[in-house]
Amino acid sequence: MDYQLPDPLFFTTPSDYLARAAPSYEEFLKALTERPDYFPDYLEELAQANDLDYSEYEDVSAELLEVAAAVAPAMAEKIWDKEVLKQQTWPFETDNDRLDAAYAQLAPTIVGHHDEWCCNSCAWVDYETKAEKGMYPDAEGYVFYNEQSSEKAYDSHRGLLLYFNSIPSSEEGSKAVARKVFDALKDQGLKVEWSEDSETYIEVPMIWQRRLTPRS
Numbered sequence: 001m002d003y004q005l006p007d008p009l010f011f012t013t014p015s016d017y018l019a020r021a022a023p024s025y026e027e028f029l030k031a032l033t034e035r036p037d038y039f040p041d042y043l044e045e046l047a048q049a050n051d052l053d054y055s056e057y058e059d060v061s062a063e064l065l066e067v068a069a070a071v072a073p074a075m076a077e078k079i080w081d082k083e084v085l086k087q088q089t090w091p092f093e094t095d096n097d098r099l100d101a102a103y104a105q106l107a108p109t110i111v112g113h114h115d116e117w118c119c120n121s122c123a124w125v126d127y128e129t130k131a132e133k134g135m136y137p138d139a140e141g142y143v144f145y146n147e148q149s150s151e152k153a154y155d156s157h158r159g160l161l162l163y164f165n166s167i168p169s170s171e172e173g174s175k176a177v178a179r180k181v182f183d184a185l186k187d188q189g190l191k192v193e194w195s196e197d198s199e200t201y202i203e204v205p206m207i208w209q210r211r212l213t214p215r216s
């Protein structure tokens with residue numbers, strides 16, 4: 001499954017990033033090594049342990065970056081293993097697995113994306129541009145959720161909001177796409193709410209449990 005990774009900037013701790021976004025181990029390690037400033041709490045801890053100054057609102061010092069790079073591999077491994085242990089207690093099929101399965105069922109007629117952009121304004125523009133360029137030649141439409149929505153689904157267990165449109169965009173086309181998305185989600189055993197309106201979203205109440213891909 002091809003995930004667009006949410007920007008790590010949205011997280012305060014590496015554990016949250018791992019649990020919500022399920023990046024690959026390499027991507028996780030890279031974020032901890034190169035952009036420790038994405039995780040203010042983590043950086044604060046490192047600074048305290050090493051008697052270095054750190055304020056969330058200032059540039060990260062070269063010393064602190066060096067410290068972060070030095071501890072990143074051990075830290076990444078520890079947080080990763082802890083999350084893997086937790087995931088072993090999960091049900092055989094999680095709601096995120098069901099969502100993935102629904103996307104697979106819809107492909108290639110309807111293109112499904114995860115964590116597509118920070119907000120809908122950015123996502124719509126991107127889809128319009130890609131559709132105009134002919135990047136989805138076989139698709140009759142697309143479905144996605146943005147990073148704000150997955151953040152809420154993860155943090156506060158609110159319903160994941162899925163947005164959709166047809167290619168080319170039309171009211172009837174959009175409704176037809178939404179109906180197919182609705183059916184696929186139901187087929188996979190998810191609860192789905194939609195008002196049959198082409199202008200609104202499909203809401204999927206779910207428990208956020210996204211699996212990590214094993215690290216090599």
Ligand SMILES: [Zn+2]
Nearest residue numbers: 117118119122
């Ligand atoms: Zn945006």
